[in-house]
Amino acid sequence: MKIGKVVQRNIPAIFKYCETQDQSEFARLQDRQYSKETFDINYPFCQPVSEIGQTEHIRYWKDNHIVHGVPVRVTSQWFNPGTSNSLQLLQKYLAKRGIEFDDTPYMFPESSPDAALATNRKTRGRYKLHAIGNGQNAVIRFILGQLGDEQFSAAHWDDVITSFGNSCAYCGAKGDLSMDHVVPINKQKLGEHRIGNLVPACRSCNAQKGSTDFQDFLTGDPSKIAAIEAHMAKHSYTPIGDHKNISLILDIAHQEIRQLADRYVTIIEAMLQDEKGDT
Ligand SMILES: [Zn+2]
Numbered sequence: 403m404k405i406g407k408v409v410q411r412n413i414p415a416i417f418k419y420c421e422t423q424d425q426s427e428f429a430r431l432q433d434r435q436y437s438k439e440t441f442d443i444n445y446p447f448c449q450p451v452s453e454i455g456q457t458e459h460i461r462y463w464k465d466n467h468i469v470h471g472v473p474v475r476v477t478s479q480w481f482n483p484g485t486s487n488s489l490q491l492l493q494k495y496l497a498k499r500g501i502e503f504d505d506t507p508y509m510f511p512e513s514s515p516d517a518a519l520a521t522n523r524k525t526r527g528r529y530k531l532h533a534i535g536n537g538q539n540a541v542i543r544f545i546l547g548q549l550g551d552e553q554f555s556a557a558h559w560d561d562v563i564t565s566f567g568n569s570c571a572y573c574g575a576k577g578d579l580s581m582d583h584v585v586p587i588n589k590q591k592l593g594e595h596r597i598g599n600l601v602p603a604c605r606s607c608n609a610q611k612g613s614t615d616f617q618d619f620l621t622g623d624p625s626k627i628a629a630i631e632a633h634m635a636k637h638s639y640t641p642i643g644d645h646k647n648i649s650l651i652l653d654i655a656h657q658e659i660r661q662l663a664d665r666y667v668t669i670i671e672a673m674l675q676d677e678k679g680d681t
Pocket residue numbers: 570571572573574575603604605606607608
């Protein structure tokens with residue numbers, strides 16, 4: 403029996419135990435010595451993704467699990483040829499904690515990266531097919547846009563436009579103004595849809611700014627930078643800033659949208675195949 407596949411099968415239950423039964427177990431599982439004594443493995447059972455060094459990546463499975471809000475990977479190093487009784491130790495570990503042992507080998511879900519690649523290849527050749535990336539990014543924007551419990555109305559937005567003198571916050575142009583997220587609302591910049599992150603922008607600035615930081619976009623115009631910063635402060639908007647773990651979590655969400663789409667392609671294709679078989 404491939405021990406790795408059995409371990410993978412039991413990971414969700416172990417992490418569920420960490421979250422619901424014993425909060426401190428999660429820290430212990432990241433400890434090398436504890437993992438050695440508990441499972442007879444030479445790597446920590448799991449590590450936060452952000453702490454796995456370049457050379458150690460190959461020692462961990464690629465699946466990300468989120469435990470207490472931290473994205474982690476589990477070590478794949480379950481072979482200690484000759485001496486290892488890791489499987490028995492794993493069983494003992496689970497039994498002691500009242501976790502049911504699942505000994506069926508882990509199968510890759512149909513939406514594994516391989517399946518995604520296959521679909522990628524298939525769809526790449528279809529002219530004008532909607533790109534999944536649009537959908538993935540829309541979901542990320544939606545998630546970021548819902549953080550916190552701030553409420554605001556069209557009237558609030560009108561007040562913001564007025565406070566910027568009915569002109570573009572970047573170049574001062576009047577006229578056709580649209581809503582711009584000062585801190586871009588994507589998984590790298592982590593901007594949010596809060597009134598303090600919204601300023602009026604002309605079409606040209608909106609398009610040109612893209613994912614650039616507003617300070618960089620406004621280099622040489624300190625008064626405009628100051629006005630935007632004052633607007634943020636007035637509405638108590640503090641950007642999330644660099645946050646590796648949130649970016650990682652959003653990366654997972656981004657991947658899952660792709661996998662969700664692939665899964666439904668598979669389901670519907672199987673159904674069509676069945677129907678063909680029936681006739
Ligand atoms: Zn402008």
